[in-house]
Amino acid sequence: MPRSRELTATEVADASAVAALTFALAGIGRLVAAGTFFQVLSTVVFAVLAARRRTRVIIVSGWAAASMGVLLGGIGPVGQLATAALFGGTTGTALRRGWGTFRAIGLSLLIGWPVVAVVTIGALSIMTRLRELQFEIVANLADGIDRFSVWIDDVVGGVGLDSVGDTLVRSVDWGITYWYIATPIAQAFITIGYAWIAFRIARMVAKRVDNALGAPSVDVCPTGEGPPVPLRLTDASVRRGHELTDVNGIDLHVEEGQFWTVLGPNGAGKSTLLHAIAGLDDLRLPVGASQGAALGHPGGTALIGQRPDSQVLAPRVGDDVRWGVEGQSDADIAEILTAVGLAGFEQRETSALSGGELQRLAIGSALARRPSLLLSDESTAMLDPVGRQQVHRLLERLADFGTAVVHTTHLSDELPASDDEILRIGQRRTTVVVPDNNARKPGDTVLRARSLDIVHDAGSPWAAQALHDVDLELREGELTLITGSNGSGKSTLAWTMVGLLKATRGAVELHGEAMTGPDARVAIAFQHARLQVLRSRVLDEIRAQADVEDVTPVLRAVGLDQPDFATRRIDELSGGEQRRVLLAGLLSRRPDVLILDEPLAGLDDEGRLRLRVAVQHFLARRTAVAIVTHEPNWADDLVHQRVHITNGRLSVLEPGLER
Amino acid sequence: MSGRMLRYYDSGSPIHRLWAGTKVLWLPAVGTTIAFQISWFAIGLGWLTALVIFLLARLPTGVIPRPPKLLGVAVLISMLLASLGGDGPTFYGLSLDGMASIARFMAFAWMMVFYGLMMGWTTKLDEIASSISRLFRPLRKIGLPVTEMAATLTIAVRAVPLVADELRLVIAARRVRGVQPRQDLTEQGADIAVSLVVSTFRRSADLGNTLAARGGVTDPPLDVHRLAVVDAAAFASAMAIMAVVIVFG
Numbered sequence: 046m047p048r049s050r051e052l053t054a055t056e057v058a059d060a061s062a063v064a065a066l067t068f069a070l071a072g073i074g075r076l077v078a079a080g081t082f083f084q085v086l087s088t089v090v091f092a093v094l095a096a097r098r099r100t101r102v103i104i105v106s107g108w109a110a111a112s113m114g115v116l117l118g119g120i121g122p123v124g125q126l127a128t129a130a131l132f133g134g135t136t137g138t139a140l141r142r143g144w145g146t147f148r149a150i151g152l153s154l155l156i157g158w159p160v161v162a163v164v165t166i167g168a169l170s171i172m173t174r175l176r177e178l179q180f181e182i183v184a185n186l187a188d189g190i191d192r193f194s195v196w197i198d199d200v201v202g203g204v205g206l207d208s209v210g211d212t213l214v215r216s217v218d219w220g221i222t223y224w225y226i227a228t229p230i231a232q233a234f235i236t237i238g239y240a241w242i243a244f245r246i247a248r249m250v251a252k253r254v255d256n257a258l259g260a261p262s263v264d265v266c267p268t269g270e271g272p273p274v275p276l277r278l279t280d281a282s283v284r285r286g287h288e289l290t291d292v293n294g295i296d297l298h299v300e301e302g303q304f305w306t307v308l309g310p311n312g313a314g315k316s317t318l319l320h321a322i323a324g325l326d327d328l329r330l331p332v333g334a335s336q337g338a339a340l341g342h343p344g345g346t347a348l349i350g351q352r353p354d355s356q357v358l359a360p361r362v363g364d365d366v367r368w369g370v371e372g373q374s375d376a377d378i379a380e381i382l383t384a385v386g387l388a389g390f391e392q393r394e395t396s397a398l399s400g401g402e403l404q405r406l407a408i409g410s411a412l413a414r415r416p417s418l419l420l421s422d423e424s425t426a427m428l429d430p431v432g433r434q435q436v437h438r439l440l441e442r443l444a445d446f447g448t449a450v451v452h453t454t455h456l457s458d459e460l461p462a463s464d465d466e467i468l469r470i471g472q473r474r475t476t477v478v479v480p481d482n483n484a485r486k487p488g489d490t491v492l493r494a495r496s497l498d499i500v501h502d503a504g505s506p507w508a509a510q511a512l513h514d515v516d517l518e519l520r521e522g523e524l525t526l527i528t529g530s531n532g533s534g535k536s537t538l539a540w541t542m543v544g545l546l547k548a549t550r551g552a553v554e555l556h557g558e559a560m561t562g563p564d565a566r567v568a569i570a571f572q573h574a575r576l577q578v579l580r581s582r583v584l585d586e587i588r589a590q591a592d593v594e595d596v597t598p599v600l601r602a603v604g605l606d607q608p609d610f611a612t613r614r615i616d617e618l619s620g621g622e623q624r625r626v627l628l629a630g631l632l633s634r635r636p637d638v639l640i641l642d643e644p645l646a647g648l649d650d651e652g653r654l655r656l657r658v659a660v661q662h663f664l665a666r667r668t669a670v671a672i673v674t675h676e677p678n679w680a681d682d683l684v685h686q687r688v689h690i691t692n693g694r695l696s697v698l699e700p701g702l703e704r
Numbered sequence: 705m706s707g708r709m710l711r712y713y714d715s716g717s718p719i720h721r722l723w724a725g726t727k728v729l730w731l732p733a734v735g736t737t738i739a740f741q742i743s744w745f746a747i748g749l750g751w752l753t754a755l756v757i758f759l760l761a762r763l764p765t766g767v768i769p770r771p772p773k774l775l776g777v778a779v780l781i782s783m784l785l786a787s788l789g790g791d792g793p794t795f796y797g798l799s800l801d802g803m804a805s806i807a808r809f810m811a812f813a814w815m816m817v818f819y820g821l822m823m824g825w826t827t828k829l830d831e832i833a834s835s836i837s838r839l840f841r842p843l844r845k846i847g848l849p850v851t852e853m854a855a856t857l858t859i860a861v862r863a864v865p866l867v868a869d870e871l872r873l874v875i876a877a878r879r880v881r882g883v884q885p886r887q888d889l890t891e892q893g894a895d896i897a898v899s900l901v902v903s904t905f906r907r908s909a910d911l912g913n914t915l916a917a918r919g920g921v922t923d924p925p926l927d928v929h930r931l932a933v934v935d936a937a938a939f940a941s942a943m944a945i946m947a948v949v950i951v952f953g
Contacts, residue, residue, distance in 0.1 A: 052852040054920050058912030060856045062904045065863035069871050072710065075817075076772065082893070089897050090904075097905075105849070109857040112836045113864070115728055116710060116829060118820025120735065121813075175742045178809055181790075185802040186782070188789020242890070249894040250901060257902045258909075325913055341919030348917040355910035358918065360830030360862050364925040369918045394830075396865040410918070505766040506713055545876050563880045575903050576870055577877040579895040590881070616902065 052105060055261070056098060060106035063094045067129060068113045071122050080125070085242060087129035088136065092247035093254055095137020097261045103134040132157050132236075136243045140251050146244055153240035154233065161236070162229040169224065180221045187217040253581055257616030269337020273346045273418040274449045275300050276322065276335040283314075283321040284329045292317045297468055299418065299451060302444040305466045307453040310649040311621060313471020315453035319420045322451070323348050338418075341369070347411035347448075351423040351647065353400040356407035362398070363391035365406060370413045377413075384446075385409040385439060399531045401432020408439055412446060419443060421452040425459065426647045429530060429675035455649035488521030491556065491669045492542060492567065492638045498550035499537055499693075511537040514551070515695045517688060519638055519669040524660065524683050527673045529690035535673050538690065539640050542671070543569045555637070568636035572643040574624040583618075583626050584611040590630030599629040602662040604655040621652045628659045632666070639663055641672045645679060657683070710824040711767075718934045719761035719826045725835030725927075726935045727827060730942050731819055737946045739812065746949045747811050753945060754818055761826050768821070782806065833861040834927035851923050858924040859911060867904060874899050 052060065067087040074083030095103045107130025114122040135157050139149035169176045191210030198206040220227035275298070282293035292314035299305055309315050321328035323346055324338040339345025349356055359365035366378050375391075382390055385405040390398075398406065404424050411419055421440055425433045437459055443450050452459075460467060499512040511534045519525055519542075529535040540546045542553055544563040552559045555567060571577050580586040583605075587596045596611050603625040615623060624644065631639060644656055657680050663670050664683070672679075677687070687698040714720065734753075738746045783806055790802025823832075837854035844850040874896060915921065 051849065052856075052921060054915040055909070055912035057852055057856050057921050058859065058908040058910075058915055059905065061859035062863050062867065062908035062911065064856065064860040066867045066871075066900060066904045068860070069864060069868045072868075073871065076769075086893060086897055089893070090901055093897075093901050105853055105856050108853060109860045112857055113829065113833065113860065115731070115836075116820060116824050116827075116832060118817045120732060121816065122820075172740055172742075175739050178742055178805055181805050182786055182809055185786040185789035185799070185805065189785035189787070189802070190789075192788050193785070246890055246894050246897065249891075250897045253894075253898045254901050254905065257898075258905055320913075323917070325916060341917050346917075348913060350910055350913060352907075352910055354866050355907060356914050358859055358862055358911065358914060359924065360828075360833075360858070367925040369920075369922040394828075395862065407914075414919070506764050507711060508766075540876070543880055545879060567880075569880055571873055571877065573870070573873060573903070575906075576873045576899050579877075579899060581898075 050101075052102060056102050057105075059094060059098055059261070060102050060109065063090055064106045064109035064113065066090055067110045067126060068117075071110075071114060071126055071129075072117055075117055075122065084125055084129060085239075085246070087126065088133045088239075088243045089247045089250055091130050091133020092137035092140065092243060093251050095134045096140035096247070096251045097137075097254075100134060100138065103130060103137070106130065107134070128161065131160060132240060132243060133247075136240060136247050137251075139244065140247060146241065149244040150237055150240045153236055157240070158229075158233055158236045162232050165228055165232065166225055169228065176224070180224065184214075184217055184221060187214050253616065256581075256614055269335075269339070271335075271337045271339030271342065271345045271417070273322070273335050273338050276418070276449075278330065278334050281331050281334065283317055286327050286329075290314070290317055290328070292321070292470070295468070295470070297451075299449050301417070301449055302447055303449045303466055304441055304444060304461065305449075305451045305468065306460055307451060307468045307470065308455070308457065308460060309453070309469060309471040310455050310651055311647075312619060315455075315470065316422050318470070319348070319422045319451065319453060322346070322418075323420055341414065343370075343414050344417055345414070347414060347416035347419045349404065349407045349411065349419065349421050349424040351426050353403035353407075353427060354396075356424075357395045357398075357403050357410070360395055361391070362387065362393045362395055362406060365395060366410050366413050368410065373413060381409045381412055382406075384412065386435065399432060400428045401435055404428065404432070404436045405439060408436070408443075412443075412448075415446070416448055419448050419450045421450060423453055423455070423647075425452075425454060425456070431530070457650075488523050488667070488669070490518045490520050492519040493517070493554045493557075494538070494542060494551070495554060496551035497538075497541065497548050497553065499534075499541055499546060500549040501537075503549055510693060512541070512693045512695075515690075515693075517542075517695060519671055520685070521637075521669055522664050522667040523669055523685040524664060524680070525669075525671040525686040525688065526677070526679070526684050527671055527688050527690065528675060528677045530675065533690045534693040535690045536642060537693075538695075539569060539642050539671070539673050542638070543567050543640060545569075565634075566637040567640075568631045568634065568638065569640045569642065570624065570627050570631065570644065572646050574620065574627045578615050578623055578627055581615055582611075583613050583615060586615060586626055587611075587630040587633055591634040593633045596629070596633065599632045600626075602632055603629045603659045605629065621648055621655075625655065625659065628656075632659070632662060635666060636668060638669045638671070641670070643674055644672060645674055645676055653679070710829065712828050713763060713767050713825045715762040717760060717762045717826070719757060719822075721932070721934055722826075722938055723835060723929045723931055723935050724827050724831035725839050725929075726931075726938050727823055728832060728835060728839070730938055731823065734942055734945055735816055735819065737949050738815075741949050741953055742808065742812060743953050744808060745953060747808065747815060749945065749949060750815050751811070753941075754815060754822065757822060761822065763822075763825055767825050779810065829864065830858070830861050831927075831929075833857045834924070835929070837924070838927040852921055855915075855921050855924055859915070863907065863911065866907065867900075870903050870907075871900065 067090055070083045070087045074080045091103060094106060107127055110126040110130060111123045114126045132153055135153040136149060139152050191214045194206040194210035198204060278295050278297040281295045283290045295318060307315055317328060320326050321330050322338060323340050357365050359368055363378050366381055367373055378391060382388055385408050387402060387405055425436050428436060440450050440452055494515055494517040497512055497515040500508055500510050502508050515538060527535050541548060544560045555564060578586055580589050584596060600606060600610055605625055645653060648656065660670055689696050689698055738750045783803060786806040787798040787803035790799030792799055792801035837857055840853060841850055
């Protein structure tokens with residue numbers, strides 16, 4: 046594919062995300078005073094970017110990171126981030142060309158080192174007093190070490206340490222006298238060490254990242270001027286480049302203002318179909334299906350995806366609607382925001398919006414282009430019931446704006462009343478192993494939260510009380526469902542119960558003893574499993590949780606029973622499968638308490654069934670399980686206790702079923 | 705949970721009303737001048753100015769974070785070593801000159817950190833980003849790709865809270881792991897990096913689709929903040945401080 050000089054949308058997005066990550070790493074490095082570790086980590090991140098993208102992307106990304114670095118305290122962090130980008134760039138370029146260690150270090154010496162040396166010598170020649178002060182301190186340090194070594198030598202008795210200190214002082218003296226030679230030489234040695242470590246780590250990381258993500262995605266392919274509606278697909282197949290994909294036999298006829306629902310389980314190819322209609326990821330429909338997607342153009346196609354926080358680009362609500370559409374007045378913006386139920390939100394920060402609000406904002410920003418076709422790729426899947434309903438209703442109303450909608454979902458309750466505009470794709474087998482031990486004798490209390498108060502940022506002006514006087518007991522072999530809306534404090538409670546947050550008042554007791562920090566007997570599975578699963582293969586991941594020989598039983602328990610599954614790579618698995626590998630590891634670890642944070646998000650019916658079975662296995666092993674969710678009616682028959690959190694206060698809905 | 709760094713505290717003071725670009729220019733200019741002289745007088749003036757700004761910004765003292773414990777230990781050890789060497793009068797075998805020079809350097813370094821913190825309390829990150837984009841805009845004439853730079857910076861600012869959350873999760877996940885990892889530090893670093901990078905690139909693939917669905921790379925909405933009297937006063941103060949520091953050393 047020919048490349049234009051300007052950055053494309055995916056390249057800009059990669060550059061931005063990497064800049065944000067390295068900036069956050071630099072911030073944490075400053076906070077915990079472990080700068081070197083985080084500096085190397087940032088360099089590795091830039092290196093992976095450089096291995097996957099061209100040099101121009103690294104330069105823009107490094108510039109963005111360094112610009113934000115101003116906020117971390119001036120020249121220092123700006124310089125650190127720029128250095129990380131520089132050496133990440135050289136290291137990644139070596140990776141991209143498949144070079145070995147020597148050539149990689151050579152490239153860093155050839156390109157990175159001169160830049161650093163010239164900048165340093167330049168700065169030190171201008172800032173004479175700063176230079177003298179720094180050298181004086183270094184000389185004093187060397188002197189101090191020398192005197193200390195002499196003293197040690199006296200005490201221990203002639204081990205020759207004094208000569209070491211002496212050599213140090215003399216070499217430092219030489220270095221300070223001839224600083225314009227000594228500094229670059231020292232930097233050359235530092236460059237070699239730094240480049241070597243960065244290359245070693247980056248090579249491991251880049252390989253695993255390539256396995257996980259495949260080749261970097263390409264951009265929109267030219268799909269004509271539009272309009273995208275009418276769209277006529279008859280027994281159609283989707284191609285990626287010239288290859289056929291698994292998505293075929295599609296019959297979909299979209300006319301102006303229609304609302305279509307595409308129903309299918311996870312992995313059935315719904316996203317592939319929508320991306321092909323949009324012309325993304327080099328996916329194509331048969332020629333002549335429509336007059337072209339005209340993605341993002343006025344009157345063309347709009348696309349809303351699954352993860353709410355990725356659908357919005359600007360830090361402010363009003364700016365997001367304004368982005369890329371010329372000539373919108375404030376009144377136009379206000380009108381659009383009112384239409385999507387966000388009246389008066391112009392100046393709000395997008396990072397403070399809930400999932401449902403973000404998706405409605407994304408729809409609003411799409412409406413600013415008056416699209417003829419809006420593709421909604423599982424846009425309701427990650428939302429709580431209220432948000433889901435609001436977004437779904439809004440999508441149904443878009444016909445009033447003359448916009449046709451194709452909405453994909455795995456949730457059969459989102460089907461419209463009439464059968465006409467439904468496309469069903471994908472079918473999968475469902476076999477499960479349910480544990481036989483379902484005896485329900487009353488369990489002993491394992492974990493107990495006692496009059497728990499949590500105040501975030503106590504003592505600062507941002508102090509906010511997240512939990513008020515919470516009492517909760519989790520009992521052996523019993524399931525507790527913790528519900529509540531966004532920001533109610535349910536995640537705070539989960540983090541406190543596993544010892545990740547310290548109680549401001551009250552305590553969390555495990556078997557009657559107050560917990561002081563994370564404990565191996567209390568486990569948590571976060572919603573985003575990829576961040577928690579650290580090893581590259583299934584077997585290693587499970588063995589990292591607990592020392593077990595045979596991992597087949599636990600894998601079968603979570604429904605991952607294909608032969609050779611244990612040797613598969615984590616990164617080949619879907620998000621739902623990764624979550625279940627994590628559960629398999631925890632199952633073999635046999636914790637006394639397991640907390641699942643939003644385990645249902647994004648799961649289709651089969652995924653939910655499998656999760657349910659996994660939970661049953663934990664209960665059968667007498668683990669106390671607590672599920673944090675916004676779906677109050679899940680697995681009714683398994684739940685012993687239901688609690689609800691509103692504004693940090695906990696109320697018990699149904700205490701101990703069948704007790 | 706998110707700490708006191710980079711956290712906006714709105715008191716509506718004149719310092720908050722300054723254009724972010726004014727602060728972005730003010731700090732390196734004044735900081736570099738003080739670093740040029742690095743005398744007790746210059747550093748004292750810098751701290752005094754910082755105090756005046758802190759009061760003008762009407763910030764409560766609770767915004768100041770507690771320094772990490774490791775930092776205190778590191779400072780103590782380097783102070784001790786640096787004052788074991790050095791000349792001049794001594795105090796129980798410790799050189800006062802040696803202590804004074806390292807103290808002078810640290811007073812400067814912490815001053816810069818404090819200015820950075822104040823920038824965070826009084827300025828929103830997205831305002832800094834849009835003001836930097838605006839400062840760079842004239843460079844379009846010399847062929848800089850200003851559009852893609854501004855778009856990248858704006859989306860990066862948007863992505864910071866998202867990746868910071870993921871970073872927090874990765875750290876938490878390591879803390880709650882049952883069996884302690886028995887690998888070396890490089891492998892641990894690689895494990896963390898893989899988790900972070902994979903989820904960051906998945907995120908950026910989504911953001912890339914969103915950007916493509918908005919018609920590709922275009923200029924983000926422009927910074928329309930108007931310069932006011934406070935900005936003129938800030939520029940004048942920078943000039944005055946720099947002049948005093950250069951003349952009186």
